[in-house]
Amino acid sequence: MSTENQQTRRQFLRTSAAAAVAASSLSVERAAHAAGSGVIKIGMIGAGGRCAGAAANAMNSGRDVRLVAIHDVFMDRVKGKLEALKKQKPDQVQVDDTHCFDGLEGYKGVIEASDVVLIANAAKFHPFYTMAAVKAGKHVFCEKPHGIDPHGIKTLKAACELAKQKKLSVVSGLQSRYDNAYQETMKRIHDGAIGDIVAIEENFLRQPYGIYRRQEGWTEVQSQFGNQYHFVWLSGDDVPQSLVHNMDRATWAMRETPPLKCHGLGGRASSFSPEHGNVFDHHSVIYHYANGVRAYAFCRTEVRCYNETSSIILGSKGRCFLLQCRIEGETNWKFEGKRNIATDAEHQVLFDSIRNGKPVNNGDYMARSTLITIMGQISCYTGAEVTWDQINKSDFFFAPKCEDCRMDMEPPVKLGPDGTYPVYVPGVTKLI
Numbered sequence: 001m002s003t004e005n006q007q008t009r010r011q012f013l014r015t016s017a018a019a020a021v022a023a024s025s026l027s028v029e030r031a032a033h034a035a036g037s038g039v040i041k042i043g044m045i046g047a048g049g050r051c052a053g054a055a056a057n058a059m060n061s062g063r064d065v066r067l068v069a070i071h072d073v074f075m076d077r078v079k080g081k082l083e084a085l086k087k088q089k090p091d092q093v094q095v096d097d098t099h100c101f102d103g104l105e106g107y108k109g110v111i112e113a114s115d116v117v118l119i120a121n122a123a124k125f126h127p128f129y130t131m132a133a134v135k136a137g138k139h140v141f142c143e144k145p146h147g148i149d150p151h152g153i154k155t156l157k158a159a160c161e162l163a164k165q166k167k168l169s170v171v172s173g174l175q176s177r178y179d180n181a182y183q184e185t186m187k188r189i190h191d192g193a194i195g196d197i198v199a200i201e202e203n204f205l206r207q208p209y210g211i212y213r214r215q216e217g218w219t220e221v222q223s224q225f226g227n228q229y230h231f232v233w234l235s236g237d238d239v240p241q242s243l244v245h246n247m248d249r250a251t252w253a254m255r256e257t258p259p260l261k262c263h264g265l266g267g268r269a270s271s272f273s274p275e276h277g278n279v280f281d282h283h284s285v286i287y288h289y290a291n292g293v294r295a296y297a298f299c300r301t302e303v304r305c306y307n308e309t310s311s312i313i314l315g316s317k318g319r320c321f322l323l324q325c326r327i328e329g330e331t332n333w334k335f336e337g338k339r340n341i342a343t344d345a346e347h348q349v350l351f352d353s354i355r356n357g358k359p360v361n362n363g364d365y366m367a368r369s370t371l372i373t374i375m376g377q378i379s380c381y382t383g384a385e386v387t388w389d390q391i392n393k394s395d396f397f398f399a400p401k402c403e404d405c406r407m408d409m410e411p412p413v414k415l416g417p418d419g420t421y422p423v424y425v426p427g428v429t430k431l432i
Contacts, residue, residue, distance in 0.1 A: 040065050040354060043099075043114030045107045045129050046121030047072035047081040050143055054118045054173070055085060057343045058141070059092045061351040066092050069099040069113040071106040072121070073225045073407075078102060104405055111136050116354065120173070122225065122234040123148050123241065127155035128402035130170070134163045141350055143173035145244045146370040148236025150432070151397035153371045160363025171350040172362040174248045174369060178349065179342040181325040181335040182249070189253055193331045194315025197253060200295040201312040202246035204238075208301040211275045220411040230277030232424075233398045233412045237279045239264075239377040240370060243299045247287075247376075248369035249311045249322060250295050256365065258372055259287035259295070261387040266380030268423060270302050278413050278421040285376035297376065383426030394432040 042058050044051045047070055059065045067085060072078045078100045086093045101109040107129055111117055117133040119126055120143035127147045133140050140163070147153045163170045176182050189197075209229035218226065228234040235241055251258065266283040268276075281302050287295040311322040318329015325335035353360040375391040399412060416422050424431075 038064055040351060041068045041113065041115045042066065043069035043071070043110035043117055044081070045071050045110050045117060045119045045125075046143075047074075047077040048120065050173075051118055051120035052081045052085060053343065054120055054141060054143065054347070056088055057347040058116070058118060058351065059089045060344050061347045062355075063092065064355075065351060066094050068094055069101065069110040070095055071101040071110045073102060073104065073222075075100065075102040104407055107132065111138055114138060116141065116350070119143060122228040123236050124152070124234050124398065125402050127152040127159065131155055131159040131162070134159045134166065134168055134170070137166060137168065139169045139350070139354055141171050141173065141347065142366070144248075144370070145236060145240035145373065146172065146366045147374070148232075148240055149374060149397045150371070150391055150394040151401075153367050153374065154395065156370075157363065157367045160361055160366065163359070163363070164361055167359050169350055169353045169359045170361050170363055170366075171346055172366045173346070174245060174362075174366065175342040175346050176245060176249050177252065177362070177365070178340075178345040180340045180345070181337065182322065182342075184335055184337070185320060185322055185325045185327070186252055188327060188331075188333065189313060189315075189320055190255065193318065193327050193333065194313065194320050194329060195317030197293055197313060197315050199293060199314045200250045200253065201310070201314070202243065202250055202295060202297040203308045203310045204242045204246055204299040205306060205308045206242075206301060207303060207307070208271065208276070208281070213275055219407070220414070221407055221409060224277070224411060224413070225407075227275065227277060230275065230279050231413065231421075232278055233400075235279070236374070236398070237283075237377050237381075238299045238301055239283050239285060239297075239380065240373040242301075243283070243285070243297050243376070244370055244373045246297060246311055247295070247372050248365065250287075250297075250313075251365070251369050251372060253313050253322075254289065254293070254295075256368065257289060257291075258368060258388050259289050259375075261385055262287045262376050262379050263385045264376050264379035265383075265426075267426070272420055274415060274420055276420075278423045280380065280423065283376070283380045285379060287372070287376070378431050381424035381426065382429050382431055386432070390432060396432045 070078045111133050116139040118141045119129045123145045130142050146156050212227040214223040224231045264285040266280045268281050271281040282300040285297045313320040320327045327333045375386045379386040
């Protein structure tokens with residue numbers, strides 16, 4: 001071999017070795033971005049309104065985002081949401097028939113096809129699917145609640161820690177954190193505009209979730225999946241489902257300090273038909289903090305009743321009406337700036353993190369805020385005081401575990417002799 005050829009070969013080998021080292025050191029978050037194609041592929045696990053909304057928010061973050069796969073237990077819901085999204089984003093929706101998945105295993109097809117997995121289905125499965133996506137090296141957007149029981153939150157925490165190791169982004173659907181008006185208001189609270197916080201009132205009083213009646217040919221398990229907000233083993237009931245937004249804002253105001261304990265009241269007052277499943281229709285939870293502050297949290301899902309959605313923070317020098325971004329007392333102030341769309345903003349942060357190779361991870365407050373609502377829900381069901389220490393040590397789960405769920409299994413809850421589903425009984429029910 002000539003000297004010139006030897007030098008050329010050595011240069012080639014050095015260049016190849018350097019390229020191999022560079023390739024091996026590429027972070028996972030870069031690799032998960034469509035292998036440098038300039039396109040970020042997203043997939044939906046869940047074909048309800050919230051997941052479709054998340055997909056639209058994701059595509060709003062840039063024209064490089066493409067929807068490539070959808071999964072739901074029911075194929076008609078997949079097809080329905082696909083058609084609706086095609087009308088909204090015809091150039092960005094690229095889902096073919098081979099990437100429409102149903103049943104309980106279809107989530108695997110979405111994870112395989114996507115760079116970013118959007119999870120907004122029955123909340124029971126949120127931690128399980130988050131872990132599956134992260135293990136596969138995919139970024140995640142996960143809607144609230146981020147679990148329905150202590151076991152699920154442990155899975156979520158582990159998934160978020162794994163995401164940090166893999167340099168993957170995990171973003172929460174607790175969109176209050178991404179609202180610029182809330183951010184400015186909360187900064188003023190933390191800077192002392194209302195003095196020391198002395199109490200918090202949280203309200204989520206509204207109409208019930210929509211009822212989906214059993215369709216002809218559905219099994220009992222299919223019927224419960226189809227009406228999942230009304231079954232505890234799938235949705236976790238209304239404290240984690242609805243008050244999680246409120247308690248996330250309260251925890252933010254309390255500088256991420258969890259309560260020491262709580263006691264709750266709840267039951268059914270008017271929702272007795274089989275279609276209402278086995279959830280409660282009203283809850284009240286009192287959270288006790290180490291500094292003496294108490295948070296009073298209320299949710300209700302009944303018709304023809306007073307409705308209110310609010311987060312009111314009471315201080316030694318004034319009070320904050322957070323949803324109105326207004327402070328009154330010694331300091332009087334109201335947000336007057338241009339307000340963003342928080343559900344768009346959270347996805348802008350997620351997709352910019354992927355484009356820039358700088359992962360964002362919301363796992364800390366995802367787990368904390370959700371677990372605070374879970375302890376409140378369990379207190380309402382049992383009538384017992386529940387401590388933060390208890391709920392963190394517990395491995396309780398609403399059976400069956402996600403990995404044991406099948407469409408042909410025995411229903412976790414069945415109609416009683418009176419034609420309604422049995423509900424938990426405070427003072428009798430034992431859970432943790």
